[in-house]
Amino acid sequence: MSSKIVIENKISDTRKYLKILERYKKYSKEEILNDIDIKGALERYLYLTTQSVIDLAEAIIAYKKLRKPTTLSDTFYILNENNIIPLELKEKMIKMTGFRNIIAHDYDKLNYDIIYNALHDNLQDIQDFLKIAEDI
Secondary structure, three states, X not given: OXXXXXXXXXXXXXXXXXHHHHHHHHOOHHHHHHOHHHHHHHHHHHHHHHHHHHHHHHHHHHHHXXXXXXXXXXXXXXXXXOOOOOHHHHHHHHHHHHHHHHHHHOHHHOOHHHHHHHHHHHHHHHHHHHHHHHOO
């Protein structure tokens, strides 16, 4: 069972990670690739951010007593089916889940064009999700 406090804590965690990620936007892709410490930290905070969003989605599902997801991606299908998130955001969150899986399991295959674009172009999708979660 999930409570409003769990949801609020997950929102807070996600915001904390997003704030940390903002610090990495100052680096060029080359600077990231050439500095193992920056590269590792960026990968870790992207993972923590995406996992936090997934955890938040699962907390919303539990709080609303919706059907249980069978996969991480299913979490966002459920939120869309129940008119909690729009279709376009569902698709973006599913892509984010796939991105999280690559960071977690296939780190040797990471494409830094995708990582760099996620840092600079896709964090707004998470902000959009947080705005919806705040109104739950």
